[in-house]
Amino acid sequence: MNQLIRRLAVFSVAIGSIALLLSMFLSVGDVVGTQMGQPVPGALEFTESTMVLVVFGGIAWAQIRRSHIRVELVYLQVGPRMRSAMDIIASIAGILFFGLIIWQGAVEALYSWQIQEATSGLLRFPLWPARWILVFGSTMMVLQLLLDLWYDLTHFGNPHPVEFG
Amino acid sequence: MFDPATAAIIAIGLLFLLMLAGVHIGVAMGLCGLLGIYLSMGEFAALAQAGSVPFSTVNSFTLAVIPMFILMGSLATQARLTTDLYAAAHNWFAKLPGGLAMTTTMASAAFGAASGSTMVNAAVFTKMAMPEMTDAGYDKRLSSGSIASAGVLSAMIPPSVLMVIYAITTEQSVGKMLIAGIIPGLMTAFIFLGGIYVWAKLKPHHAPMPEHSVSFSDKIGSLKNTWGILLLFALVIGGIYGGWFIPTYAGAVGAFGAFLIVFMKRRADFATLRETFLEAILSSATIFLVVIGGMLFARFLTYTGLVSEVSDWLITQELPPFAYLMAFAVLFLILGCFIEPIAIIVMTLPVMFPVMMNVGYDPIWLGVVVIKMCEISLITPPVGLNAFVVRASSPVPLRLEQVFAGVLPFILMEVVALALLIAFPSLVTFLPSLIS
Amino acid sequence: QEFRLNFGHYLSNSPFVKVEQDFAKRVEERTDGRVKINIVYSGGLGKDSELLGLVGRGAIDMAAIVPGYYGDQLVYSKALQTPFVFSSPAQAIEIANYSFSELQPFKDEMERLGVHRLFHQPVDPYYLTGKTDACKSLDGLQGKKIRTFGSLIPHMMSAVGATPVTVPAGDLYEAVDRGTIDYSFVNLGNVNVYRLYEAGKFTCGPAMNIAGHLVVIGDRTWQRLPDDIKTIITEESVQAQKDYVAFVESSVATSSEAIKAGGGEIIAISPEMLAEWKEKTPDLLQMWVDELKGRGEGEGAAAVAQAWRERVDQ
Ligand code: NA
Numbered sequence: 001m002n003q004l005i006r007r008l009a010v011f012s013v014a015i016g017s018i019a020l021l022l023s024m025f026l027s028v029g030d031v032v033g034t035q036m037g038q039p040v041p042g043a044l045e046f047t048e049s050t051m052v053l054v055v056f057g058g059i060a061w062a063q064i065r066r067s068h069i070r071v072e073l074v075y076l077q078v079g080p081r082m083r084s085a086m087d088i089i090a091s092i093a094g095i096l097f098f099g100l101i102i103w104q105g106a107v108e109a110l111y112s113w114q115i116q117e118a119t120s121g122l123l124r125f126p127l128w129p130a131r132w133i134l135v136f137g138s139t140m141m142v143l144q145l146l147l148d149l150w151y152d153l154t155h156f157g158n159p160h161p162v163e164f165g
Numbered sequence: 166m167f168d169p170a171t172a173a174i175i176a177i178g179l180l181f182l183l184m185l186a187g188v189h190i191g192v193a194m195g196l197c198g199l200l201g202i203y204l205s206m207g208e209f210a211a212l213a214q215a216g217s218v219p220f221s222t223v224n225s226f227t228l229a230v231i232p233m234f235i236l237m238g239s240l241a242t243q244a245r246l247t248t249d250l251y252a253a254a255h256n257w258f259a260k261l262p263g264g265l266a267m268t269t270t271m272a273s274a275a276f277g278a279a280s281g282s283t284m285v286n287a288a289v290f291t292k293m294a295m296p297e298m299t300d301a302g303y304d305k306r307l308s309s310g311s312i313a314s315a316g317v318l319s320a321m322i323p324p325s326v327l328m329v330i331y332a333i334t335t336e337q338s339v340g341k342m343l344i345a346g347i348i349p350g351l352m353t354a355f356i357f358l359g360g361i362y363v364w365a366k367l368k369p370h371h372a373p374m375p376e377h378s379v380s381f382s383d384k385i386g387s388l389k390n391t392w393g394i395l396l397l398f399a400l401v402i403g404g405i406y407g408g409w410f411i412p413t414y415a416g417a418v419g420a421f422g423a424f425l426i427v428f429m430k431r432r433a434d435f436a437t438l439r440e441t442f443l444e445a446i447l448s449s450a451t452i453f454l455v456v457i458g459g460m461l462f463a464r465f466l467t468y469t470g471l472v473s474e475v476s477d478w479l480i481t482q483e484l485p486p487f488a489y490l491m492a493f494a495v496l497f498l499i500l501g502c503f504i505e506p507i508a509i510i511v512m513t514l515p516v517m518f519p520v521m522m523n524v525g526y527d528p529i530w531l532g533v534v535v536i537k538m539c540e541i542s543l544i545t546p547p548v549g550l551n552a553f554v555v556r557a558s559s560p561v562p563l564r565l566e567q568v569f570a571g572v573l574p575f576i577l578m579e580v581v582a583l584a585l586l587i588a589f590p591s592l593v594t595f596l597p598s599l600i601s
Numbered sequence: 602q603e604f605r606l607n608f609g610h611y612l613s614n615s616p617f618v619k620v621e622q623d624f625a626k627r628v629e630e631r632t633d634g635r636v637k638i639n640i641v642y643s644g645g646l647g648k649d650s651e652l653l654g655l656v657g658r659g660a661i662d663m664a665a666i667v668p669g670y671y672g673d674q675l676v677y678s679k680a681l682q683t684p685f686v687f688s689s690p691a692q693a694i695e696i697a698n699y700s701f702s703e704l705q706p707f708k709d710e711m712e713r714l715g716v717h718r719l720f721h722q723p724v725d726p727y728y729l730t731g732k733t734d735a736c737k738s739l740d741g742l743q744g745k746k747i748r749t750f751g752s753l754i755p756h757m758m759s760a761v762g763a764t765p766v767t768v769p770a771g772d773l774y775e776a777v778d779r780g781t782i783d784y785s786f787v788n789l790g791n792v793n794v795y796r797l798y799e800a801g802k803f804t805c806g807p808a809m810n811i812a813g814h815l816v817v818i819g820d821r822t823w824q825r826l827p828d829d830i831k832t833i834i835t836e837e838s839v840q841a842q843k844d845y846v847a848f849v850e851s852s853v854a855t856s857s858e859a860i861k862a863g864g865g866e867i868i869a870i871s872p873e874m875l876a877e878w879k880e881k882t883p884d885l886l887q888m889w890v891d892e893l894k895g896r897g898e899g900e901g902a903a904a905v906a907q908a909w910r911e912r913v914d915q
């Protein structure tokens with residue numbers, strides 16, 4: 001399970017990297033093209049959807065790498081058992097929050113897919129794939145948080161070492 | 166259903182508890198925001214907002230500049246522009262009192278012109294300068310303090326992720342905001358140089374003088390390796406200024422420029438490039454989680470009407486403008502001790518921005534003041550992200566207390582810089598006024 | 602107070618929304634304070650692209666909806682934003698009112714999305730603003746970079762050889778000022794509010810008359826209101842609709858004066874030039890009908906277009 005989530009997370013970050021690279025080229029192409037009277041259609045819309053892939057594709061990987069931002073004021077002062085307890089609270093809060101996002105995100109994604117939602121510009125760029133990416137990324141995040149919760153419970157009093165940066 | 170005030174007390178109380186318990190800031194704000202909406206408006210509102218906000222926040226063209234600015238900094242690091250900058254600054258400053266600390270300050274300020282993130286700056290220069298200063302016999306408080314503080318210069322010197330977030334939160338022009346930071350950023354760098362000089366003069370054993378000397382022609386010679394950074398700066402700022410592209414595209418153009426430099430300097434290898442993109446995505450994901458959570462919490466506060474009530478109440482007090490500014494600064498700096506700056510921006514500005522505009526402050530000037538306070542919050546204990554980054558990425562043994570002891574004088578210098586910006590607003594408004 | 606209605610607005614609090622503020626005030630007064638309408642500006646409760654979903658799902662009670670943002674939901678309503686169909690804001694509103702009261706597809710659309718239409722914003726005419734007076738003739742627009750939005754306006758610009766460019770509203774002033782685009786294309790009121798006349802001296806128009814946003818109330822909220830309050834809201838909506846048309850007509854004059862006082866120059870586009878422009882552009886209303894054919898709504902759309910053309914020609 002651990003390995004599967006990890007691979008999926010790496011995979012989605014890899015797709016995100018490629019999309020980010022493409023978005024960079026398209027944007028520069030649009031800048032140059034606009035100067036020459038020939039803008040790149042859909043550069044803006046592609047960039048927007050790329051953002052969903054970058055953020056929600058990266059969110060589980062950020063959790064694996066423990067890089068999400070938290071207030072460590074108390075965390076750094078307390079002993080290992082208390083740290084484990086705090087890790088458990090953090091995981092449960094994350095599961096609740098992303099659980100809600102998955103549920104409602106899926107409602108929106110389904111509707112978006114039914115009406116074949118697309119951007120309203122000259123180019124009809126489909127929006128529903130990005131909405132499903134949000135659901136997929138959040139699902140990976142919840143699975144990773146469940147793994148973390150399992151780790152916290154089975155290693156109570158022996159939490160992950162603290163890292164920064 | 167609860168009345169808005171009760172719902173607000175419950176949601177804000179729980180927010181503080183969850184944040185202290187170490188829950189991710191974005192998750193804590195998002196969860197408490199949704200709980201607050203549920204308590205005050207009912208389930209339809211809470212569920213619909215949970216479905217709507219995350220997508221609409223992220224699916225944004227304007228915010229797409231953020232991963233690009235981060236990418237630009239990471240690519241510039243991969244092109245080893247940082248190494249060249251450090252070498253050049255070293256040639257110019259090493260013979261001065263506290264010269265190695267000055268070297269770091271100037272190299273980090275210059276790199277700020279290519280990097281949008283303060284943490285990237287701190288991490289890069291810790292790895293480069295910390296061992297060198299330790300070998301030269303520098304006191305670790307001076308070395309780590311100067312690196313952590315020099316890192317925050319990148320928040321003011323464009324490009325800057327924090328500035329984009331301010332501009333979007335307050336609906337200001339991203340381009341004007343970025344250009345407004347140039348003079349205040351350079352000014353702060355020079356104040357740091359002065360502070361380091363005084364420190365080294367007062368405590369010479371903290372900063373022993375190195376033996377070697379550099380010829381003038383070597384000094385000049387080392388400058389020609391810094392063309393990459395100048396090119397990037399000219400590309401991004403010149404492009405906005407010259408109207409080649411809208412500010413929203415500045416990130417993509419800058420990242421593309423850095424990408425080209427990586428190839429021109431023949432420093433492109435697949436593994437490092439992959440790592441560079443990975444870091445950009447990692448940072449973006451962590452930043453956006455905070456922004457999404459902050460947005461949900463802000464929606465809740467808007468529903469309750471408290472934001473407008475508090476703003477209106479503050480406005481009706483008819484205090485002198487300066488009193489409002491001081492109150493805002495004190496609030497911001499206290500929050501800044503404990504909370505990460507993006508979260509403070511998205512939490513406080515919906516209330517404070519209308520108030521500050523009502524008493525007649527300039528929105529771009531206020532933005533620079535806010536960025537200055539963000540800089541301070543990045544190094545104030547107990548939660549100072551840049552101090553954490555320096556400790557975590559130091560190749561030599563270093564304790565967090567040493568870093569925080571080392572940044573204290575720099576916090577004072579930052580307060581001086583803040584006072585100068587308040588006393589002389591034209592330091593901020595001069596360059597943007599040239600645009601229009 | 603029994604009913605606090607949260608009204609999500611995408612616009613900021615400005616003189617533009619005065620009619621809507623007056624509407625809210627009158628409803629509050631006539632219901633003796635039983636209803637309080639809380640207008641939240643600048644997307645505080647939801648961005649322009651979110652409001653329809655939020656009001657339909659009951660997250661907010663009322664909203665100002667720009668049909669152009671919801672091309673896949675408001676498939677009929679968005680036709681009210683087609684260039685070269687209406688000759689004045691008042692006519693666009695007249696057709697809008699007729700459509701929502703007489704034409705079944707428009708009623709069905711509101712029902713499907715769970716909202717009840719109260720009234721329409723007549724938006725003041727659209728003008729080109731830029732640094733040169735080349736916009737005074739169609740030939741002058743050849744090769745110019747012009748800011749557009751939506752799916753139809755780009756056709757109108759490329760028809761005269763201009764390049765349609767997408768620019769976020771927040772970047773508009775600088776884009777004109779720095780020459781990233783040659784002309785912006787916004788309604789006259791926004792030329793004034795964004796002070797675009799400072800970035801580009803010359804403002805040419807009117808080039809486009811369309812209907813603006815719809816003010817809607819969610820069905821869930823509407824059904825929960827007692828009949829006497831519904832009656833008051835309905836009556837005040839009719840009044841607001843009348844006030845809005847008069848307001849927009851006078852605001853064109855106010856904006857023109859403010860622009861001229863600020864050093865801007867307004868160049869009138871003659872009806873002949875506009876007719877020629879329309880001639881060069883593909884029939885955009887027919888393009889809309891063709892698009893709806895692809896959605897299985899071809900007959901309904903054709904009937905609407907037919908009814909509109911007849912009414913406009915009268
Ligand atoms: Na920077």
Ligand code: NA
Pocket residue numbers: 501502503504541542543544545546547548549550
């Ligand atoms: Na701090």
